[in-house]
Amino acid sequence: MPDTLPPEFDKPFQDKLDSLLRWRRDVRRFRPDPLPPGAVEALVARACLAPSVGNSQPWRFVQVDDTARRKAVRAEFERCNAEALAAQAPADRAAYARLKLAGLDTAPRHLAVFCDEATQSGRGLGRNTMPEALRYSAVGAVFALWLAARARDIGVGWVSILEPLRMTAILDVPQDWSFVAYLCLGYPERADDVPELERSGWQMRDEAAARILER
Numbered sequence: 001m002p003d004t005l006p007p008e009f010d011k012p013f014q015d016k017l018d019s020l021l022r023w024r025r026d027v028r029r030f031r032p033d034p035l036p037p038g039a040v041e042a043l044v045a046r047a048c049l050a051p052s053v054g055n056s057q058p059w060r061f062v063q064v065d066d067t068a069r070r071k072a073v074r075a076e077f078e079r080c081n082a083e084a085l086a087a088q089a090p091a092d093r094a095a096y097a098r099l100k101l102a103g104l105d106t107a108p109r110h111l112a113v114f115c116d117e118a119t120q121s122g123r124g125l126g127r128n129t130m131p132e133a134l135r136y137s138a139v140g141a142v143f144a145l146w147l148a149a150r151a152r153d154i155g156v157g158w159v160s161i162l163e164p165l166r167m168t169a170i171l172d173v174p175q176d177w178s179f180v181a182y183l184c185l186g187y188p189e190r191a192d193d194v195p196e197l198e199r200s201g202w203q204m205r206d207e208a209a210a211r212i213l214e215r
């Protein structure tokens with residue numbers, strides 16, 4: 001028996017959780033106000049409650065506060081985004097160029113997330129046929145952090161327009177950590193229940209039912 005009684009996740013809680021899921025957003029426009037001291041650490045603690053294959057907890061978080069490293073990340077984003085723009089179909093290029101795809105300049109906090117591919121934790125359980133389950137675990141941690149942040153009115157923006165090996169070098173982390181995410185964190189300029197890419201007409205959300213197959 002657990003030491004404490006489990007909480008009751010009653011209907012009002014369920015409704016709030018639904019709202020949290022609906023109002024979580026990828027944020028690229030931040031107010032410059034700083035986050036309170038300890039806020040990022042508190043979010044990382046929530047992220048670490050995520051499930052992981054074999055309980056391996058392969059997530060590693062790097063707080064990026066150093067000006068020179070941030071500048072290097074910014075330059076890397078510019079380089080990768082220019083390549084991505086050039087790779088767009090000609091018909092999409094102008095629309096792509098108008099998108100804002102990162103809030104690197106205004107987000108007060110930057111957090112890089114890596115997956116420790118060499119971790120011995122979990123002793124390989126669950127990874128024999130699917131080594132990628134380790135990275136999936138790290139992604140689960142990002143999502144837990146994202147929700148915990150939104151519940152505190154903190155916005156998160158996931159930046160993936162970056163070259164993973166260069167990120168490992170820029171942030172000087174072990175070679176066997178694979179790059180998972182670069183997160184911008186801060187208070188959002190606005191709250192929204194519609195994704196920015198939907199508002200800009202780039203990509204609509206599908207109905208959930210359209211994504212379910214029966215076999």
Ligand SMILES: Cc1cc2nc3c(=O)[nH]c(=O)nc-3n(C[C@H](O)[C@H](O)[C@H](O)COP(=O)(O)O)c2cc1C
Binds near residue numbers: 160
């Ligand atoms: C794995 C992953 C990578 C992403 N990379 C970027 C990115 O580089 N730039 C960006 O603006 N948004 C990025 N996003 C955010 C998505 O564009 C966003 O989640 C999607 O448009 C839906 O919007 P929402 O998160 O507000 O619901 C990423 C999201 C995920 C899950």
